[in-house]
Amino acid sequence: MAVVATPFYRLRTVCRLHWKSWNDEYVVFDETSGQTHQLSSVHAFVLHLLTENPHTQSPLVSALLLAIPSADAFTLTEQVQSVLRELESSGLVDVVLS
Amino acid sequence: MILADLSHAVMRQRLCGTGLVLKIGPFAFRIISPIPSLHADLAVLYADYPLLSDDQFVDFTVTIASGTGWHRWFHRQAVFCFDGSDIFVPLPQDHAFPLLEWAMNWCISMHAHQYLLLHSAVIERNGCAVIMPAPPGSGKSTLCAGLVHRGWRLLSDELALISLTDASISPLGRPISLKNQSVDVIRNYVPKAVLSKLVRETSKGSVSLLKVPTEHLRRIDEVARPRWVIFPKYVAQSSAQLTPRSKANSMLELGRNSFNYMVLGHTGFNVLSQVIDACDCYDFEYSQLDDAVAVFDALAKQKVRA
Numbered sequence: 001m002a003v004v005a006t007p008f009y010r011l012r013t014v015c016r017l018h019w020k021s022w023n024d025e026y027v028v029f030d031e032t033s034g035q036t037h038q039l040s041s042v043h044a045f046v047l048h049l050l051t052e053n054p055h056t057q058s059p060l061v062s063a064l065l066l067a068i069p070s071a072d073a074f075t076l077t078e079q080v081q082s083v084l085r086e087l088e089s090s091g092l093v094d095v096v097l098s
Numbered sequence: 099m100i101l102a103d104l105s106h107a108v109m110r111q112r113l114c115g116t117g118l119v120l121k122i123g124p125f126a127f128r129i130i131s132p133i134p135s136l137h138a139d140l141a142v143l144y145a146d147y148p149l150l151s152d153d154q155f156v157d158f159t160v161t162i163a164s165g166t167g168w169h170r171w172f173h174r175q176a177v178f179c180f181d182g183s184d185i186f187v188p189l190p191q192d193h194a195f196p197l198l199e200w201a202m203n204w205c206i207s208m209h210a211h212q213y214l215l216l217h218s219a220v221i222e223r224n225g226c227a228v229i230m231p232a233p234p235g236s237g238k239s240t241l242c243a244g245l246v247h248r249g250w251r252l253l254s255d256e257l258a259l260i261s262l263t264d265a266s267i268s269p270l271g272r273p274i275s276l277k278n279q280s281v282d283v284i285r286n287y288v289p290k291a292v293l294s295k296l297v298r299e300t301s302k303g304s305v306s307l308l309k310v311p312t313e314h315l316r317r318i319d320e321v322a323r324p325r326w327v328i329f330p331k332y333v334a335q336s337s338a339q340l341t342p343r344s345k346a347n348s349m350l351e352l353g354r355n356s357f358n359y360m361v362l363g364h365t366g367f368n369v370l371s372q373v374i375d376a377c378d379c380y381d382f383e384y385s386q387l388d389d390a391v392a393v394f395d396a397l398a399k400q401k402v403r404a
Contacts, residue, residue, distance in 0.1 A: 018364060018367055018368075020349075020371045020374075022345040022346060022374070022375075025344055025345055025346035025347075026346060027346045027349055027350065029367040031363060031364050034360045034363060036349070036350060036353055036367060038346045038347060038349075038350050
């Protein structure tokens, strides 16, 4: 029987992040790459959770739903997918298969 | 002692010999050059700058030499030499004075990592600085020149020198580089303006440098606090208008406009964060200098009331 691997997202181990925010605007500086990234609230929320622990997509969506109860679950799922792709392409997050 | 205290003969002798040491903002430059057109413009535009003795510490030695390649038989050239190396390609000899200015910019931007360096104009009023980063052609220098002749103090036209310890901005106080139509705009706007000889067909078009008002040089040691980040843009026929912009995006734009943000790493991030913390950030469109001055003056008055 085939086992489908679940992707876990985690902060890249080499990243050393420093945060700065103004109201709902965020920037994060990665000391290792020297890159500074501008983040939306959702990007910042997801990245912050991933700095604490690796997660699959599902608990990230659940956490976001708790933070924004009025949001639509389907829309948030799509949004988290997109945010994870962007964080991965920025070199802040990588994917491991369980 | 200032440069104007030297006779032209002694100035020429020093420039052609061991060099002339000038205090320019926080830096000491030794300038060496045998090129007469450079001597003439230097004598006028740097007349009020402190002259240092030959044995004082010098940050940068800038040599603008005559070209020695085969080209010299057809077109006389000027070459920027730094520590024995030619840094830029040789230019026609009548470009010598703008070349000296570009050479000084290069020296600071490549070496002065005791500051966070932004490619930006900076002006000041009541101790509060406006940082004006902008790409070439945006009207930054024209706006800067107009404002410094209507009550604002010039800290720099090209380079913001931001302290790594307290984010204050040190004046550099060098001539303002005007290009193409801006030269006539400022000649009309400031009839008493002192400008260097117009040099045509440089890589930036026609260039002339505007002398810094003497009273601004007297205050060259007075630092200022960053208070506004304003991205100016000349737009023909537009009315002068400030539009608030994102702090996070302004920080990223300033980082892109910096010569050494990446070099400074975490320190650069902290200093730039402090700057943005302290500043209101705007985009600014303008077409008429008088209207632009009115908007900036209103901003300064708001600050005084606050």
